[in-house]
Amino acid sequence: MRIVLLQSANMNLMDITKIFSLLQPDKEEEDTDTGEKQALNQAVYNNDSYALDQLLCQERYKRFINSRSGWGVPGTPLRLAASYGHLSCLQVLLAHGADVDSLDVKAQTPLFTAVSHGHLDCVRVLLEAGACPGGSIYNNCSPVLTAARDGAVAILQELLGHGADANVKAKLPVWASNIASCSGPLYLAAVYGHLDCFRLLLIHGADPNYNCTDQRLLARVPRPRTLLEICLHHNCDPEYIQLLIDFGANIYLPSLPLDLNSQDDKGTALLLQARATPRSLLSQARLVIRRALHQASQPQAIDQLDIPPVLISYLKHQL
Structure with a gap:
């Protein structure tokens, strides 16, 4: 064979x-x-x-x-x-x-x-x-990529709960670098319209700035497309844009011309509003705490923090 x-x-x-x-x-x-x-x-x-x-x-x-x-x-x-x-x-x-x-x-x-x-x-x-x-x-593929593409949120939850990488990328050759810049669980969940999978991946540490923090990819693709740009290009529902903003995506990375005429689009309007309004101290604190726990490979430690339950729910994006 x-x-x-x-x-x-x-x-x-x-x-x-x-x-x-x-x-x-x-x-x-x-x-x-x-x-x-x-x-x-x-x-x-x-x-x-x-x-x-x-x-x-x-x-x-x-x-x-x-x-x-x-x-x-x-x-x-x-x-x-x-x-x-x-x-x-x-x-x-x-x-x-x-x-x-x-x-x-x-x-x-x-x-x-x-x-x-x-x-x-x-x-x-x-x-x-x-x-x-x-x-x-x-x-070349992975269970996480397949579950994200298919919208199998319960299966994706099991995989991530057992330690699967939320930022896994398809293994592709150098000549397919442009394809590599349009892959990954978050990308697949977005373009196939699986909002629950998209949110779950972000909760489990998926990088909202996907494509713009991987130095190996940046060395091969001069201007990779950000997730914000991808979601706007594919006319994803505004919830995708809001989730990326809430999870700390760099709102200044998209290179799309966002002028006043673009505000008719709800996703673009959300991005323009985020650029015009400073992020709240509470939101910034949530990002710092979640980032620190993920870097320490202890995301589940949120439940062990000695803080009021309402703040734990906020940290877990349940509010």
Whole structure:
């Protein structure tokens, strides 16, 4: 099977060799009758967790628990269970020691597959079993990017709650720098109209000045587009603009000509108003506290601060 990979700017020959070594089947598996693997996959396909458990109690079947097989995108039984949302089979496989972060031929983990198919319960079980919330480092995409694009706010909450990076970027080659400047979870949530995901990402530390603080990107793209500019360009609802302002976006970065005639647009009017009105001391204090906690990797410490509950709610943008 031919595998096409996009080489990122940071990917070297060792990375590519590692990918192919991970994805190549063992020689012993190639020379072995596939009946055991087919039996495992059939039990998962039928959502027959009892039969699957009985098979895995036998060593001749259990030795293939992490083997990739099947048509289309060959994967492990765990990937198959994640793609169909067969939760009981997923739990049986994990109980018998299935590799929670096993890769298919596209370097996607079972968690990525569960996210792509919108199976929230499977996502929760995989994360609780120790699945990496960021997916595989050898895949160009990530579960967070997929959830933000699809508007899967409950899945996104699970991923971010288990430590996924709210500022993750797609891995793209140098020649695709312009594409890289129009990617990222916040960008996807905005252009696809998923306001709840957009707000959730900001609460979990997504950079409201995305594209304008990444020095590696700035070195390749002379004038990247800010999120404010992107939201205005795509005529996003004013709530997106207000959220970016509230979370500390640099309101002077957009290069759009904001003249008086633009005030008919509600988003532009909000930006012009923010430029004309100094940010309140309370708002500035919230930004400083949240930024300090995120830099210390302690965003959950907001709930532990010795301040009135109403101020905690304000810090968490619940007011």
